[in-house]
Amino acid sequence: MRTDTAPVVRLEDYRPTDFLIDTVVLDIALDATATRVHADFSVRRNPAGRADAPLVLQGDELVLLSVTRDGVRLTADQYQADPQGLILPGPLPESFSLTIETMVNPSANTKLMGLYRSGGNYCTQCEAEGFRRITYFLDRPDVLSVYTTRLEAARADAPLLLANGNLVERGDIPGTGRHYAVWHDPHPKPAYLFALVGGTLDTLAEEFVTASGRKVEIAVHVEAGKRERAAYALDALRRSMRWDETTFGREYDLDVFNVVAVSDFNMGAMENKGLNIFNDKYVLASSDTATDADYAGIETVIAHEYFHNWTGNRITCRDWFQLCLKEGLTVFRDQEFSADERSRPVKRIADVRTLRTQQFAEDSGPLSHPVRPRTYREINNFYTATVYEKGAEIVRMLRSLIGPAAFRRGMDLYFARCDGTAATIEDFLGCFAEASGRDLGHFAQWYEQAGTPVVTASGQYDAAAGTYRLTLSQATPPTPGQPTKAPMVIPIVLGLVGASGDALPIATTNEATVDADGLFVLDSANATITFTGLTERPVPSLLRGFSAPVRLESELDDDDLVVLFRHDSDPFNQWQAGQTLATRLILAAMRGETVNTRFGEALGHFLDSDARNDPAFAAQVLALPSEADIARDIGRDINPTAIHNARLAVKRALGAELAPHLNALHGALQSSEAYRPDAANTGRRALRNAALDLLAAGDATEGAARATAQFDEADNMTERLGALAVLVLIPGAARDHALATFAARYGDNPLVLDKWFALQAGIPEEGTLDRITELARHPAFSMGNPNRIRALFGSFAMTNATQFNREDGRGYDLIADTVLALDARNPQVAARLLTAFRTWRVLEPIRRGKAEAALRRVAATQGLSPDVSDIAGRSLE
Structure with missing residues (x-):
């Protein structure tokens, strides 16, 4: 059972589940306020589990209607249940059927986890622990089940009914005005990948033919009237599927692939098997409503969620400590896709900008944690830049170390060996060690050790000898729970450039030190490379392509x-x-x-x-x-x-x-x-x-004139918003007019107004706090929509450094008050907003004191969710 304060979960305490659930048959009668869920499970004891253990199922705010075992309805004294869990005491048979009936209220589910309503449509979000808000279950990623889902609804309320897998049957229920659809997913999956959608949606679809000649219907479903803005997402999906076949040999494995865009979503998107559910921000686009960055974001996120079909779905994680196994690896894959589709150097720069801004800041503050953390209280708080972005960098380093050919062999072995399993980091690295013949034990420290290593470089040129002596050293600063750090395996790609700009040849006293591609592996605290045969002093070009997620200090x-x-x-x-x-x-x-x-x-x-x-x-x-x-x-x-x-x-x-x-x-x-x-x-x-x-x-005057002209003449959102971004930083009539014009033009488009909210929240002026208070009362703003919250309050806290970090502390108070107001409604979004305080300890003393006071006020509030309590507590440790 769950308590108000979430217990600490430790990696070292992992043990296999006592029971397995081989099949799940769901019969769900959708209703806006009283959805009935009839769940049939085939349960068997896990040979690796404990004998005579009770069956402990997780729940979250559930209403239990009945429990039946092997066809016999149980009485209340035969089980223990409350909204947070259900226990069947032992001893239990080696295998048995279990039927549980629950009722949930989708309209009241403001947490946007489990089954909820968005824009009048039914949808789900089950990662990480949302399935337990639909029915009682062994809600952990190492329980893999085959799902069959029957959905029923009033046709007028939900004419489209979707679930995981392939459509088996659909039809009307005579005389009721209701209809049904049955979906079956033949691939065993954990509960976090379950999904359903029901509602009134417009569809854009086409046929995709796989490399082996199978025909797959791919479709994007959007709210009514938005179909024309789904074309680019469908195109990105098609390109992603073909790229994964070509680059990784991964072919899609169902008859249909559905993408659904909803307007209320805590995350960017979710990779549910065969039924990806997206924040509509990452689906809808037209030249008048989306910037080039939006188009690129759609391309990346569509690809990311599709690539999860293999790296996350077919192969999932044994436990949530292995989250980077699916997320870091899939980020690496989507980065490679986008680099191939666009400019590889520009994509690399953009990715490193994100890494440094988000993950380096996380790594240097109280929320620092290893890529594979050892403990957590609330898993929702570990969907972090460290897991995603740094996790991707580890995969990139692995490819650099063993080479592209061995890396591809390792990926092929991983897919073959771990398909259909819940895997670990050790399983993953073991495949690459076998494929390359290299010991990766030392390299594995990247998963276990928090903090950003600092590499220091110094050099000495001897003109007489024609040599250049390069000395490298590394050290990783202490982080919470890890005061001392061991040297890491750091791949450093380097080159030498002459004063005239010519590339100088790389020859060393030890030919094995630097390979033909300029790769040097720094795996000790200090190392020295002596380059020979030089006729001029070289300028070392170190960490080419940002070959490792480190800070470089050079002379x-x-x-x-x-x-x-x-x-x-x-x-x-x-x-x-x-x-x-x-x-x-x-x-x-x-x-x-x-x-x-x-x-x-x-x-x-x-x-x-x-x-x-x-x-x-x-x-x-x-x-x-x-x-x-x-x-x-x-x-x-x-x-x-x-x-x-x-x-x-x-x-x-x-x-x-x-x-x-x-x-x-x-x-x-x-x-x-x-x-x-x-x-x-x-x-x-x-x-x-x-x-x-x-x-x-x-030149503000000339700039305002040019920006106004660009704003007025632009035929696309990229140039219109680019001009507005310039104008908002120049106080005066031109700014006021442009903001009013923009709001009038896009007043009925929430996603575009998010850009309007965000630009104003980022203005580094004294009056921005008052502006935000006024914008929060705008008819288009809603505290119930995560996108609106992120646009206004998130943009302020994450991008407006001067006003969030005001010396009087009012910026901190604004965000603390917003977190507290939001917590009961949507703890995930509230906790994510609170991470804006992650760098408070490095501020100068006055601001540091104000930020700490705001954090302590949040932490001392009674009745906090585990999500917010966890972030506040760790921030103050």
Whole structure:
């Protein structure tokens, strides 16, 4: 039974379940307030479990109607039950049938877990522990069952009925106005992958022919009137399916694949077997309502959830401690898909930006945890950047270490050996160790050790000897529960660049030290590489492609960085050199020092010579390091206002210096062609918006005029929103007019208004708190919709560093009050919002004290959900 305070769950305490449920037959009569669930289970004792153990099933806010075992209805004294659980005491037969009838109220389910209503439609979310809100069950991922689901509903209420698997039967129930559909999924799956949908939905469908010639109907179902905006999602699904066949040899295994978009969803999407349920943010798109970033997001999330069919569904996790086994691996797969579909260097930069902003911040604060945590209280709080993004980086490092060919062999072995099982990290790594012939025991520490390693590099050039001695060292800072850290296995891809920009040959005193691709493996605290045969001092290009999720500290001076920025053949390190130069400018501005113009000169040269060759990459180059990036570089006693002011000063100086280049670029990149979300046009629009942003920083008057013209003339959301993003940072009539015009145009489109809410929540001005209070009363805003909450309060807390971290503490109080108001309604969303405090300990003392006080006020509140209580408690440890 569940108590108010969730108990600590420990990996070391895992033991197999005492019982298994081989088949699940559900008969669900949908009703808005009184849905009846009739569940038949075939239960057998697990040979690996305890003899004579009771059957303990989990529930969550359930109403129990009846319990029947082997055809005999049990009386209340034959079992123990409350809304949170059901126990059948032992001894029990080796195998038996169990029928449980429950009733749930979908309309009252504001937690959006289990069965609930969204936009008048029925839908489910069962990961991680939502199935227990539908019926009592062994709700754990290592219980794999074959499901048959019969859905029944009033045809007027839910003309479309969907569940996992293949459609077996459908029909009307004569004289009742009701109809039914029976779905069967032949593939055993855990309860968290169960799904159903019932409602009035428009469908866009087509036939997909697999590599072996099987015909599959793929379909996207959306709320009425939104069918035309589903075309890109269907196209992304088709491309994802073909890519997985080509790249990983994975063919789809059912007759249908359904995607359903709903407007109320706690997450981005869910990979339920054959019936993916999506937040409509990641399905709906048109040129007038979605930005290029939205299109890219749809492509990525559609692919991610589809790829789970094998890495998550066919092979699932033994327990929730292995969550990264499906999520980190699948993020790696979706990143590779998007890189192949678009620009690989730009995708890599974007992914590293996300990693550094989200996961590095998580790794350095009180919420730090290993990729495979050892304990948890509330599993919902471990769907984190560490599990997803850092988990993906581990897979990427694994491929670097053993090579692409061995990696593919390892993946093939993993699919063959673990198909139909609930696997562990050890199972996964074992396949790659066998495929490559390498011992991966040391590498496995990436899953067990929290924190971001810091790699320090220094070099010494001996002109007389023609040698360059590179010394590398590593150390991982202490994190909660792990005060001391062992050296990690860190793949470092490197190269040498001459002052003229030529790539220098890599020859070492030990040929095995650096391989032909420039890979060096740092697996000890310190190492030295001596490069020979050099006729000039090299500039080392380290961590090419960001080959490991570490922080790199080097002694390169500004001249060295300019060489890399102008000449490095590795696009990531070329971009990184520019980011490092810009960071040094901002830090110098914080110290009141004169701004060095070397970066401005190099940037001007880049804009003239290279920017139009790859506009998407150029747009990344023009984007200065974020305030969060600068804060991470400083590390402690952070004053967000000082960072903001210094960054703005550098941005203004660069904008003014580069104005001729930016003006020419912004005009030249205008296009009269019809909108297309392809890579080339996306890159062009990205660079045009980046040029406008920097231009406006240098000259607000000229910038406002250009932004207003772009806003008025734009025929697509990317350029319209890009212009509005510039205008909201320039107080005055132009801003007010643009905001009002945008709201009037899109007043009936909640997803587009989310962008409007988010931009205003991010304005770094004194009056933003009052603006947010006013926006929370806007007719389009709802505390019942996670997207609205994230757009307004999430954007404020996560992106508006100056106002969230106000010295008077009012920003902290606003978010604390919002968390407390939201907790009873939707604990998951409330807990995620509270993670905005994750970096409070590195703030300067006054802000640190205010943030701590707000956190303690949340933690001291009676009746907190386990979700929020867990985040508050860990944040204060």
